[in-house]
Amino acid sequence: MSRIIMFLGTTRDGRNGERVAKHLIKLLEEKNHSVNLFDPLKMPFELLRQPLHFMPDQSAAPQWLRDANAEIAAADGFVVVTPEYNCSLPPALVNMLDHFPPASFRHRPVGIACYSLGPFGGMRAAAFARPHLSELGLVSIPAQFTVPTVTQSYSADGQPQNERIETNAARLVTELTWYVDALKAARTAGVPN
Template identity: 35%
Template sequence: MAADPLQILVLYGSVRTQRRGIGLARLLVRAIEARGHGARLADAAEIPLPLLDRMYKEYAPGEAPEPMERLAGMIRSADAVVVVSGEYNHGIPPALKNMLDHYLEEWFFKPAGIACYSAGRYGGVRAAMQLRMTLAELGMPTISTLLPVPQVQDAVTPEGEDRTPFLAKAMDKFLADLAFWAEAARARKSEAGTPY
């Protein structure tokens, strides 16, 4: 265990009854913790944000709804973010976009990794490409390594059990890449702050 472990937020934005990516999110939380980092899961089904009307910053201090305040605290305390996204009609899930769009400055300068999935063979990569643009606009640089999981219904159980011969190795590379950039960003912020 590192003396000052990274704090990594796993953001999962599907609220469908039969959602399958929750298993991937849970598996990632355990893999992050196994590397000696802290991990928290922000699950859209457990953090019921309203559809975006007012951003978090548009509320007076202490007046934002409790779920919005709770997620803001989780974001602020994170050194990095893993965004777990399914692919809905070649795009990202609406609940995930809603979670992202409620905040702005809270996301700034936090490296992000994208773990994507689909029921088909492409593993959600079309959604991941759209997500890279959104995260960049929110001030979150994304790592180059992508974690696509095809046929997620067979690859991971809802409880987060890996059923594949490839996912553990892919996750190791993905999380090593994220940790490298998160540690670099944290060191730079500690030395010189952020540009704005």
């Protein structure tokens, strides 16, 4: 069983990312992945003042932050579920990711699921996510799951409302699974310094 961490990217009232996340978690679990959701509303992320890796004494960091970092370091892959805010990434997502050292993410794949209320599905957020995730040491997989008109594409309980959504979500999960297996084998053989 592979371990996947899913980062939910927003804290706004009425957020729709949970719709997308529920569906993707179901698909990932069907592929024998264990999924842990990092939700900035349920974890005590404050405005980032000092990332864990810049703290002179990391043992003085809050226990929840050290535990979350250990989970990230032990994960086999990641999924980022993000809306588009002002043609970019939401601050809650960037704040959450930047708490952790790039070394904890390194050499693991990440899938991007983006969404919006409008017709473009958060594509601009995904375009900003790729270099940010790469800077953390992640390998952004080619498949991208774009969800336009999210409230019409998903029911409130995370059920896809059309075949295109089902097909594209499955494609993201299938490709992420391939990359998880391939990079896990590669890490076992050794990673570059």
